[in-house]
Amino acid sequence: MDLTLSPADEAFRAEARTWLAAHVPRTPLPSLETEEGFAAHRVWEAELAADRWSVVSWPRVYGGRDAGIVRWLVFEEEYYAAGAPGRVGQNGINLLAPTLFDHGTERQRARILPSMASGEVVWAQAWSEPEAGSDLASLTSRAVRTDGGWLLSGQKTWSSRAAFADRAFGLFRSEPGTSRPHQGLTYLMFDLRAPGVTVRPIGRLDGRPAFAEVFLDEVFVPDEDVIGEPGGGWRVAMSTAGNERGLTLRSPGRFLAAADRLEALWRSRADPSDTALRDRVADAVIGARAYQLFTYANASRFLDGAAVGPEASLNKVFWSEYDIALHETALDLLGPDGESADTDWSEGYVFSLAGPIYAGTNEIQRDIIAERLLGLPKGRR
Amino acid sequence: MRFLLDPQQRAFADSLDAMLTAADTPSVVRDWSRGDHGGGRALWSRIAKVGVFALAVPEAYEGMGPHPVELAVGFVELGRHAVPGPLVETVAAAALLAGLADPLPAGRLLPSLASGEASATLALDGAYALDGDAATTRLALAAGGLRLAPGHGPVRASLDPARRLTPLAPGGELLSTAPPVAHALVWARLATAAQALGVGLALLDRTVAYVRQRTQFGVPVGSFQAVKHRLADAKIALEFARPLLFGAALTMAPADVAAAKVTACEAAYATARTALQLHGAIGYTAEYDLSLWLAKARALRTAWGTPAECRAEVLSGGARRR
Numbered sequence: 001m002d003l004t005l006s007p008a009d010e011a012f013r014a015e016a017r018t019w020l021a022a023h024v025p026r027t028p029l030p031s032l033e034t035e036e037g038f039a040a041h042r043v044w045e046a047e048l049a050a051d052r053w054s055v056v057s058w059p060r061v062y063g064g065r066d067a068g069i070v071r072w073l074v075f076e077e078e079y080y081a082a083g084a085p086g087r088v089g090q091n092g093i094n095l096l097a098p099t100l101f102d103h104g105t106e107r108q109r110a111r112i113l114p115s116m117a118s119g120e121v122v123w124a125q126a127w128s129e130p131e132a133g134s135d136l137a138s139l140t141s142r143a144v145r146t147d148g149g150w151l152l153s154g155q156k157t158w159s160s161r162a163a164f165a166d167r168a169f170g171l172f173r174s175e176p177g178t179s180r181p182h183q184g185l186t187y188l189m190f191d192l193r194a195p196g197v198t199v200r201p202i203g204r205l206d207g208r209p210a211f212a213e214v215f216l217d218e219v220f221v222p223d224e225d226v227i228g229e230p231g232g233g234w235r236v237a238m239s240t241a242g243n244e245r246g247l248t249l250r251s252p253g254r255f256l257a258a259a260d261r262l263e264a265l266w267r268s269r270a271d272p273s274d275t276a277l278r279d280r281v282a283d284a285v286i287g288a289r290a291y292q293l294f295t296y297a298n299a300s301r302f303l304d305g306a307a308v309g310p311e312a313s314l315n316k317v318f319w320s321e322y323d324i325a326l327h328e329t330a331l332d333l334l335g336p337d338g339e340s341a342d343t344d345w346s347e348g349y350v351f352s353l354a355g356p357i358y359a360g361t362n363e364i365q366r367d368i369i370a371e372r373l374l375g376l377p378k379g380r381r
Numbered sequence: 382m383r384f385l386l387d388p389q390q391r392a393f394a395d396s397l398d399a400m401l402t403a404a405d406t407p408s409v410v411r412d413w414s415r416g417d418h419g420g421g422r423a424l425w426s427r428i429a430k431v432g433v434f435a436l437a438v439p440e441a442y443e444g445m446g447p448h449p450v451e452l453a454v455g456f457v458e459l460g461r462h463a464v465p466g467p468l469v470e471t472v473a474a475a476a477l478l479a480g481l482a483d484p485l486p487a488g489r490l491l492p493s494l495a496s497g498e499a500s501a502t503l504a505l506d507g508a509y510a511l512d513g514d515a516a517t518t519r520l521a522l523a524a525g526g527l528r529l530a531p532g533h534g535p536v537r538a539s540l541d542p543a544r545r546l547t548p549l550a551p552g553g554e555l556l557s558t559a560p561p562v563a564h565a566l567v568w569a570r571l572a573t574a575a576q577a578l579g580v581g582l583a584l585l586d587r588t589v590a591y592v593r594q595r596t597q598f599g600v601p602v603g604s605f606q607a608v609k610h611r612l613a614d615a616k617i618a619l620e621f622a623r624p625l626l627f628g629a630a631l632t633m634a635p636a637d638v639a640a641a642k643v644t645a646c647e648a649a650y651a652t653a654r655t656a657l658q659l660h661g662a663i664g665y666t667a668e669y670d671l672s673l674w675l676a677k678a679r680a681l682r683t684a685w686g687t688p689a690e691c692r693a694e695v696l697s698g699g700a701r702r703r
């Protein structure tokens with residue numbers, strides 16, 4: 001049992017730190033959830049990619065550095081410690097790419113991954129529908145066979161940044177009337193600007209167009225944009241969901257950096273007699289460390305050959321609740337200034353509030369923990 | 382970087398677990414609570430034989446330590462089985478004695494702590510010592526230094542009947558005027574954190590087993606979502622306390638150990654509340670063994686550092702760079 005990095009990993013850390021120190025924009029980019037901010041973040045992705053820092057864990061042929069999981073964690077620690085911008089390409093990088101590595105063809109990877117790595121093509125996730133949220137398998141958007149491909153129709157919703165993104169990936173019902181709802185679904189990729197697609201931005205809690213509805217009316221998708229077998233989309237999608245809840249969606253580096261900022265804020269302006277607030281700051285510092293160490297333990301298990309399992313649900317509930325508590329503490333520390341919508345903390349606060357809802361709500365995660373980790377009997381769902 | 386217990390450390394946990402399972406600890410605990418220390422003493426020497434106390438004692442004094450990671454592994458098992466006695470105090474005493482400038486007291490007292498022939502308790506600033514009626518070495522720490530207390534006063538009941546609180550008699554031999562208190566506190570907190578994690582894990586296991594077999598409305602109560610979600614939260618709290626514990630054992634930095642202490646104790650206590658609730662009335666009885674762990678979770682929470690003291694320690698170090 002040890003936590004020391006190898007000299008080669010330390011050298012990797014130093015290289016990342018040096019690069020970030022020279023390249024991270026001095027003034028923060030405008031909000032990712034605006035058209036202007038989206039464009040600025042896309043430029044930043046290109047800058048990362050030019051020196052192979054946008055997808056460090058991918059193979060070199062697709063623009064990565066073949067970094068193992070420990071180096072990925074190290075990179076993330078350095079990335080957020082340097083105050084680098086949020087990742088506009090994250091849905092593609094964290095969700096679609098792992099799916100393509102596991103279920104895509106060589107041709108699909110060669111065609112899709114390089115432009116994803118450079119930010120030239122930004123991907124949106126189109127899974128949820130107005131009537132299919134937690135019960136995703138009840139989705140009704142259709143994929144109908146046609147010459148050389150499929151015609152997509154229906155409505156997707158809550159698709160993050162789809163208002164500005166280029167392409168999307170989602171699940172469609174290709175075989176109506178199967179005996180079980182998660183049969184007969186196909187995993188497809190489509191162009192958000194193709195004929196028949198209408199994207200309508202939705203303002204999130206603070207009004208920013210952070211997600212969108214996507215209406216599809218006989219949108220043509222060629223066969224080459226099906227991932228895995230037609231009809232076998234559920235299995236493909238669930239392997240992506242494991243990634244989303246597991247390691248890749250929220251790296252510890254992000255929370256370590258936020259906890260450091262919170263601690264600095266507390267030191268600079270806290271009332272020392274307010275021990276209730278001090279305790280909450282301490283909990284944020286402790287929680288970031290707990291999440292980091294928990295993740296290193298998981299990473300060690302993966303290196304031993306273990307797969308991402310239902311343990312991923314422990315992660316998801318932990319970081320999503322942690323993130324809200326951390327930001328609430330920051331706003332309380334700011335006192336009356338905490339109300340203002342343009343502090344460093346306000347955007348993070350609004351963003352954090354959605355954590356327990358997306359990527360499988362925390363209620364669903366708790367069911368998974370209880371049933372699959374603790375072995376409790378399945379209830380009605 | 383490999384942040385997992387190695388096979389030897391896991392084997393150590395498994396052998397302790399097997400030994401303690403066979404020892405019927407609940408009846409030992411109940412005897413101990415009545416001041417009948419026979420079974421507890423026998424168990425103590427078996428625990429020592431496996432090497433648990435020697436892990437806190439340096440080799441120079443016939444121990445095998447210091448090995449904080451293995452000690453934490455061992456204490457998780459002691460907590461899981463609700464083993465009674467001044468376990469943490471013996472570890473803290475060992476750290477304290479080993480750290481004295483004068484090697485004579487350590488040479489005199491440590492070998493028998495490592496072998497289990499002796500056990501120690503420790504009182505800070507006139508507070509109660511745990512199990513002063515059972516411990517063979519009674520140490521009193523106060524402004525004037527560290528003394529070997531000549532005896533103990535009457536036992537005062539604890540919320541955990543297995544923890545017997547005893548004032549130590551004043552006076553006694555002065556062992557040191559400048560004992561390494563902070564160092565001993567780190568070891569005490571680490572051992573308490575590990576013990577608390579074990580207590581929490583046992584409470585969760587027992588409660589999961591109970592809600593699977595207890596039926597109401599024609600189904601196991603464990604199939605109700607309100608029940609499941611409380612247990613899921615207990616699982617999350619315990620699983621995130623575990624890496625803090627072992628991370629702290631690796632660094633032994635006071636802030637890391639304090640973080641592990643407060644987190645493990647809060648997780649164990651929250652699990653105790655859940656365990657009690659989900660057992661219904663049977664859980665609220667002294668007779669039912671669950672009570673042994675419920676009581677300990679409460680007591681450990683404030684032993685060797687309250688939640689507030691530990692949180693203050695976490696923030697005492699100044700800005701860090703990880």
Ligand SMILES: Cc1cc2nc3c(=O)[nH]c(=O)nc-3n(C[C@H](O)[C@H](O)[C@H](O)COP(=O)(O)OP(=O)(O)OC[C@H]3O[C@@H](n4cnc5c(N)ncnc54)[C@H](O)[C@@H]3O)c2cc1C
Nearest residue numbers: 125126127128133134158159160354357358359361363381
């Ligand atoms: C900021 C944000 C970004 C998002 N981005 C995307 C995206 O990019 N792409 C995408 O496809 N989707 C996205 N989503 C949608 C997200 O995946 C869904 O919101 C989520 O799956 C929940 O579905 P729902 O909102 O329909 O809630 P519902 O499923 O209607 O749930 C409502 C409430 O009921 C609870 N509930 C439901 N079923 C159960 C049950 N069996 N047991 C107990 N409680 C239950 C839920 O936990 C929740 O509290 C995003 C959502 C948000 C908030």
